[in-house]
Amino acid sequence: MTLNLADIRLEYAKKELSPxxxxxxxxxxxxxxxxxxxxxxxxEPTAMNLAAIGPDGRPSARIVLLKGVEDGRLLFYTNYQSRKGQALDHSPYVALTFFWPELERQVRIEGRAERVAPEVSDAYFASRPYTSRLGAWASEQSSEIASKAVLVTRAAMYGARHPINVPRPPHWGGYAIVPDRVEFWQGRPSRLHDRVLYTLAADGGWKLSRLAP
Structure with a gap:
């Protein structure tokens, strides 16, 4: 059976948006x-597509979970040695996308990623379930492994080493995204969607404008 993707379409009409x-x-x-x-x-309301540029100059994207909004910054946590961590070491500039189809909404955020203070990462890590904390030690994220058994063995090893309290690994922690461009998209009929763009001004305030769909 041949899929006719061109015929897959929805008409959006739930809400409107203006500056x-x-x-x-x-x-x-x-x-x-x-x-x-x-x-x-x-x-998954906190799921966001994080795009970054690696040392090879190629963009890469993945879904991560937003874990906080503090002081005008968006926080998430990961392995610093993962592919995304290496990309952020190469270039701190990232793009985020949230998509909430049930509300016919999308938010696009661009800005700069910076590591959060160690005590912030410590506090969040301590709040994670015990098995998730072990997983942070067991997984050398983005590296090739021979089999799933490697992960299971490593998790058991760290479980024996830390039967109660699991400290935060030095290679694991948080990033805060400091936005300078934020776009809100609201689906509308006939593809005449509403788009409102915020751009950060030199004085720290935000300029609002409407974009063509």
């Missing part, structure tokens, strides 16, 4: 939409 509807601060507006996504029980 006049938006808060002056881009991150505050994002938090408003995020809270609405959580309240609407959309699937």
């Amino acid at each position: 006049e509807d938006c808060l002056p601060d881009a991150v505050a507006q994002f938090e408003t939409w995020l809270n609405e996504a959580i309240s609407a029980q959309v699937n």
